[in-house]
Amino acid sequence: MIRRKPNMTFHPSYWFSSLGAGGTAVSFFMYLMWMVPHKNTPIPTFADWSTQLNEGGFMAALTFASLVGIIVFSIxxxxxxxxxxxxxxxxxxxxxxxxxTPAEVQLMAIPVTFAMTVNVLFILGALFIPNLWASVELLFPGAIAAFALIGVYAVRIFVQYISNMVRSGGYASVDHNHLSALVSVFTFSMLSVGFAAASAMSHIAITAAIATTLSIAFFAFALLIGIIVLSHGINAIMKHGIAEAASPSLWMLIPILTVLGISWVRLSHGLNHHFGIESSPGSLFLPLTVIFMLQLGVFTLGYKVMKANHYLTYYLYGDKENPISFGLVCPGVALFVMGMFWWHIGWVKTGIIEPFSPAYWIGIGVLFTIQVITISALLKLIRKLLRHPTPTKVAHV
Structure with a gap:
């Protein structure tokens, strides 16, 4: 049973537990996306993985394991x-x-989780409902509407937060010595990638055009807010040092870069199909490499800081408890997912690495290690923060 400590105040960061689980389900989908043939559809469907299972062998076993991972973490x-x-x-x-208060922006954890839910539902529908893809053009407007509603909700939260801050002259830098406000950027980035799915996959021009417009709008909004948050947050950190409890916010840029990177890939496909703007794996190698290398740099810097202030020792492996620790999960998931995009689009599709060769599996092995460590952290945090025992009732004689 899910139960937090009764003496701990409920905080929006608890929503990151659901977000991390949904992201983990998506991470297992990456194996199917890049390893299961799906020539007739942009993503693998029920028919594709069924064919793979019937062929047997190692790839069938990997496909089955991926499906189990998707189901378990979706649940x-x-x-x-x-x-x-x-x-x-x-x-x-x-x-x-x-x-x-400065923590008001943390309410953005709610809409970003709902956006992840739409993505998870889309994957589950494609994989487990036979022939659903034949009617997918009817589903895209619904998906666009769902993301639009979540977008309105997110904008309302953010506008209230920013208006309160501007009205009161801003908050003291000592209250902003972290990058937790990047959750707003993460939310708008997640909405951008959600709209970009219809942009890349719809064959109806008006549907793709609307989705492309909305995706670019939230993409631009995310970039603008990101610049503001990073400049203020880094300035405060340099003055006061990182707030220990909010140390995971140093990694928040990693999932932001992943979803913006995937948005870029999807928008490139959509613009190529409907607007005649050429796109190829080679042209995507540069932006994906820049993003992935930047993520590795952010990860390394954040890890060094959290090692220096013993955050991981205290909050992940130790006795200190804080729901903000769930913020450790999404960066690991995002690093794995972007790694899969970078490896397959930048190296495999360009012919540099032969599919399923020894070199190919070495790269997959490195990414798999990241995935395993991330899943371990998620399960550890769930046991620590959400498996608090129910008090036993003492019987009176």
Whole structure:
């Protein structure tokens, strides 16, 4: 049963548990995306993986394991999603107490999780509902509408936060010595990549054009807000040092770069198909390499800081408890996912690396290690923060 410590105030960061589980489900989908043939559809479907399983061998086993991973972590995602909805409803006062404070922006963890839910549902539908792809053009407007509603919700939260901050002259830098406000950028980036799916995969011009426009809008919004948040956050960190409890925010840029990178790939496909702007694996090698190398740099810097202040020792492996620790999960998932895009588009599709060669599997092995470490961290944090035992009732004689 999911249960947090009763003496800990409910915080929006608990939503990152569901977000991380959903992202992990998507990470298992990456094996199918890049290793299961799907010539007739842009992503693998029920028919594609069924054919792969029937062929037997190692790839069939890998496909089966990936499907199990998708199912298990999708179930975990929805279990944590419903728990967070229930907790947010039951403890509205805790969330309202954040309004007009620097922590108000953390409410953006809610819409970004809902956006992940739409992505998970899309994957589950494509994989487990036979022949669904034949009607996919009817589903794209629904997906666009869902992301639009989430976008309105996210914009309302962010506008209220930024208006409160501007009205009061901003918050003291000592209260902003972290990068947690990047959750707003993450949210808008997630919406951008959601809209970009229809841009890349729809064959109906008007659907793709609307999706492309909305994706670019949130992409641009994410970039603008990102510049502002990074400049203020880094300045505050340089003055006061990183707030220990918010140390995972140093890695928040990693998932942002991943979803913006995937948005770029999807938009490139959509612009090529509908607007005649040429795109090729070679042309995507440069932006994907820049993004992945930047992610590795951010990861290394963040790890060195968290090693120096013993954050991982205290909050992941030790006795200190804080729901912000769930912010450690998405960066690991994002690094794995972007690694899969970079490896397959930049190296395999360009012919530099032969598919399923020894060199290919070495690269996959490195990424798999990242995935395993991330899953281990997610499960450890769930056990630590959300498996608090229910008090036993003492029987009175």
């Amino acid at each position: 975990l995602h929805f279990a944590l999603l419903f728990w967070n909805i229930a907790e947010s409803t039951a403890f509205k006062k805790d969330l309202k107490a954040l309004v007009n």
